[in-house]
Amino acid sequence: MDGHRKAGFGVPDGSRSETTTRTGRFCDLIVRFVAMILTLAAAVVIGVDKQTKTVPLQLAASLPPLHVPVTARWHYLSSFVYFVVANAIACSYAAFSLVLSLLNKGKCRGFIRSAIIVMDILTVALLFSGFGAAAAVGAIGWRGNSHLNWNKMCNVFGRFCGQGAASLLLSLLGAMAFLSLSLLSAFRLQRGFK
Amino acid sequence: MDGHRKAGFGVPDGSRSETTTRTGRFCDLIVRFVAMILTLAAAVVIGVDKQTKTVPLQLAASLPPLHVPVTARWHYLSSFVYFVVANAIACSYAAFSLVLSLLNKGKCRGFIRSAIIVMDILTVALLFSGFGAAAAVGAIGWRGNSHLNWNKMCNVFGRFCGQGAASLLLSLLGAMAFLSLSLLSAFRLQRGFK
Numbered sequence: 001m002d003g004h005r006k007a008g009f010g011v012p013d014g015s016r017s018e019t020t021t022r023t024g025r026f027c028d029l030i031v032r033f034v035a036m037i038l039t040l041a042a043a044v045v046i047g048v049d050k051q052t053k054t055v056p057l058q059l060a061a062s063l064p065p066l067h068v069p070v071t072a073r074w075h076y077l078s079s080f081v082y083f084v085v086a087n088a089i090a091c092s093y094a095a096f097s098l099v100l101s102l103l104n105k106g107k108c109r110g111f112i113r114s115a116i117i118v119m120d121i122l123t124v125a126l127l128f129s130g131f132g133a134a135a136a137v138g139a140i141g142w143r144g145n146s147h148l149n150w151n152k153m154c155n156v157f158g159r160f161c162g163q164g165a166a167s168l169l170l171s172l173l174g175a176m177a178f179l180s181l182s183l184l185s186a187f188r189l190q191r192g193f194k
Numbered sequence: 195m196d197g198h199r200k201a202g203f204g205v206p207d208g209s210r211s212e213t214t215t216r217t218g219r220f221c222d223l224i225v226r227f228v229a230m231i232l233t234l235a236a237a238v239v240i241g242v243d244k245q246t247k248t249v250p251l252q253l254a255a256s257l258p259p260l261h262v263p264v265t266a267r268w269h270y271l272s273s274f275v276y277f278v279v280a281n282a283i284a285c286s287y288a289a290f291s292l293v294l295s296l297l298n299k300g301k302c303r304g305f306i307r308s309a310i311i312v313m314d315i316l317t318v319a320l321l322f323s324g325f326g327a328a329a330a331v332g333a334i335g336w337r338g339n340s341h342l343n344w345n346k347m348c349n350v351f352g353r354f355c356g357q358g359a360a361s362l363l364l365s366l367l368g369a370m371a372f373l374s375l376s377l378l379s380a381f382r383l384q385r386g387f388k
Contacts, residue, residue, distance in 0.1 A: 132326025189383035
């Protein structure tokens with residue numbers, strides 16, 4: 001690597017730099033594919049998240065409790081809707097950029113490369129905001145908030161919360177994959193590999 | 195700009211490229227300073243956010259309501275704590291990177307530049323996750339959630355919510371400033387300007 005640096009800022013030459021460029025591109029494609037799968041899985045896992053439980057409802061002290069079925073659905077919380085939309089956008093973009101990266105040849109190469117770097121960083125921002133929103137609401141659902149009298153729900157809808165947590169983990173890994181792609185691009189540009 | 199591109203990937207030369215490099219660095223310093231001020235303001239505005247209101251409390255139907263003082267504080271919600279910590283870290287890093295950028299000379303220049311780009315992208319992720327978390331909880335405080343029986347609080351603590359919204363806006367602008375810094379670095383590297 002020192003050899004490349006000594007050659008100047010921009011233009012590493014020789015077979016070693018060519019191999020490094022190819023390895024970098026291969027890593028980029030693999031991480032992009034993994035990011036696509038993770039964000040797709042995150043969106044699907046929470047998109048099918050639904051649980052129905054029969055809970056006792058006390059209408060009056062003198063009457064026996066009424067058992068009513070209550071259903072928890074992901075789209076009851078706007079943060080989860082935003083989370084699903086963010087992951088769906090990230091997944092679609094990952095698929096699109098994967099195709100673009102594979103076909104990235106000819107005159108427009110520099111422009112496409114720039115566009116992909118910009119979009120990668122924007123996707124990092126989108127996914128982390130979605131993760132923050134869903135995790136914040138998930139934390140309230142899990143522990144509740146006594147100050148605001150917001151009751152926890154995970155003691156009743158355990159499977160719903162477990163599935164939500166799995167989706168959060170998948171999305172976090174997807175967001176970290178996009179983060180790696182941005183850092184990888186920055187390093188490759190810093191060292192002059194396109 | 196085309197002239198610079200044609201000169202090669204890495205080493206734009208001549209007085210015009212020198213001027214462009216200086217302008218880029220000047221923009222970087224200005225945006226970094228603005229990001230520091232915005233994240234500092236966001237952390238301070240929500241850090242001093244507190245409101246006390248006297249609310250009627252009905253203990254029994256036969257008794258008159260009891261008026262009790264209730265205080266809303268930012269640290270009652272873990273999402274707001276995370277939001278403040280994220281903004282404080284971003285502000286400290288902005289100040290540190292500002293000094294580093296000003297003193298960025300000599301042999302370690304390339305390494306410092308790389309470290310700043312990596313940290314800028316990580317700060318984008320941190321700030322957007324903090325914004326997402328605080329905005330999600332803020333939205334429940336503002337509108338409530340009838341499905342989960344989480345009552346809204348902004349109808350009672352209007353000033354508290356207003357101040358929280360102002361802090362969210364400041365943090366979003368700060369996060370966008372860091373996003374601009376990351377994109378600016380990517381563009382400068384893409385065009386070969388360090």
